[in-house]
Amino acid sequence: MMIPTEPIGSIPRPPELVAALAAGDVPRERLERLYEDAVRDTVQRFEATGSPVITDGEQRKYHNFWTYPVHGAANTSPDGFQIPFAAGHTRRMPRLASAPFRYQRYADEFLAMAQRYATVPVKQAVISPSALSLMYPPEGLPGYSRDQFLADLLDEHETEIRRCLERGAYKVQVDFTEGRLAVRLDPSGGLLTSFIDLNNLALGRFSEAERQRIGVHTCPGGDQDSTHSQDVDYADLLPSLFNLKVGNFYVALAGETDPVRVLKIIRQCMLPGQRVFVGVISPIDPVVETPQLVRDRVLQAAEYIPPAQLGTTDDCGFAPFCDDLSTTRDTAFAKIRARVEGTALASAMLEGLS
Template sequence: MSLPTEPIGSIPRPPALLAGLADHAAGRIGRDTLDALYDDAVRDTIARFEALGSPVVTDGEQRKPSFATYPLDGLGGLAPDGVVIPFADGHIRQLPKLTRGPFRYAARSESYLRAAQRHAKVPVKQAVIAPSALSLLYPADGIDGYDQAAFLDDLADEAEADIRGALAAGAHRVQLDFTEGRLSIKLDPSKGVLDSFVALNNRVLDRFTPEERARIGVHTCPGGDQDSTHSADIDYAELLPSLFALHAGVFYVQLASEPDPDKVLATIAAQVRPEQQVFVGVTDPVDPVVETPEQVRDRVLRAAEYLPPDRLGTCDDCGFAPFGDDVSTSRETAWAKVRARVEGTALAAERLGV
């Protein structure tokens, strides 16, 4: 297939793993048993991706507690009452709050990548959380003896190490999850927060060479959790100019769920820089209806009216279960949508003659 296609990241956890997580939390099974369940889930996830013909795979984030908080897994110095993220259906997610410094990652993405590579026969990509998201851990009233500037210095160092470790371990690409970009405009229409997010992310990205940045991507979507979103009501045109100001080589842009894809594609075409490649979302994880390969094909062909095929790829709009406890989408529905994306992209490539 000459049109590349990649998953975004998470796949719903299998029932055995979900039951094991509950049993471990209740003290009914030990860590060794849970680790074996994790490994089984990763092995099965990669095998299913490969059986569907996916040219690039992920571990489905089976081991992560969530796409956003994996660096905090096991970290002390946190309080539970951090930033609240409200979703359109009324439910919330809440980040923890840092209570002391210095800030250090307790877990790095390289460990997930190496565990996945043991099972994969095709390239593996690795999703990481953008430093801008973790900047929200710092409390508004500050931390005695650890000012925000010192925290951001530490955060930039830790984020760089997380990305660099995955690149050095052989990740096909490292994808920064930047769902807070669109949300920031909802919380601050002046875009001051968005500007600070872009500046922080570029502070990290600028530490990499142009060749390395060609393997670093940024994913944007309006959030996806329990079949709801947190910022789909924000006009994409408000975000996209700032998005493409990020110094990354690849962008994964949610599009399948957009009501006016032509408007979004025209904005992308006007903003994307010559060295940047765009993967457009062609399946919607929030929608329980499974797309057909022909629907995917037509979405790709529409995108090709705005972007040249040699700079175009496809992806899912977002992960299918970015938070470990999200069971709103079944594992089988996710695989059906992955199949449609892979097959539909191939149909579009054939139609485009590439």
């Protein structure tokens, strides 16, 4: 019995890449070399941890995991939806200023570069339609209805996932960090329900076999060692989350104050055929977990989730926004190694009990 283990996505970028992006006037050829060097180094260091599945560390995602598809679009404005973090800082989305909504790039281009260097399977994270739906201004746009915007958004999202699957992504992970945030913004649950429904419109376009290669990630957000919705009760999110039409769920757990309570909710809500990858590593905690601690977290999870439906992951990416240097690359890879080794220890123990 081997419990599968997968990363979420981002790894802190090398400082020289972060500096070049911040400068903004670096020649394109040099910037491309820095990107490629970062991807090559990330893949090599990822594989050195023993991780059976890797990502490209989101090294080439333009500025962040949230708005990379539309970064640089001429019909956007920087004064969009604002995300407040507990540490006091904020991040902003771009606002769609005019029709039409179109991606500037698809994530399969990031996947392709990682695959050039990887010798193990590579998964690819993509942003959810519900997150990008926040780009549409509340006052609307002349001649471009919200319904038409959503139709275009769903088409673009479907195209991105299909391109990643066709390019051989091991899994395509839909980032849904705004799920828990939606409960904070609208405690009635109406916003969350609309997000779930919108994402299911996209997921419903895929076959059952394809959906077994698609997953959804939820977390309280992570940026500069802070979160945007850690205090939102998982009980208000998880029952709706497991209605999403995917085969895999990546649920942040290591940072929770009462993981047993969350595991009990997961047990009540999860459905047959769904695999739940529980977070056993906290990326915003500077202390590197030991394999023994990870082992114990996996064994605890196995008391509530059938091992055949259990997996492990990190709570979140280590640097979802490219300028976040609060965690070093060395720390990120040390934590990943602990997850891999600790999951193997727990697997061996569960095998012995079966």
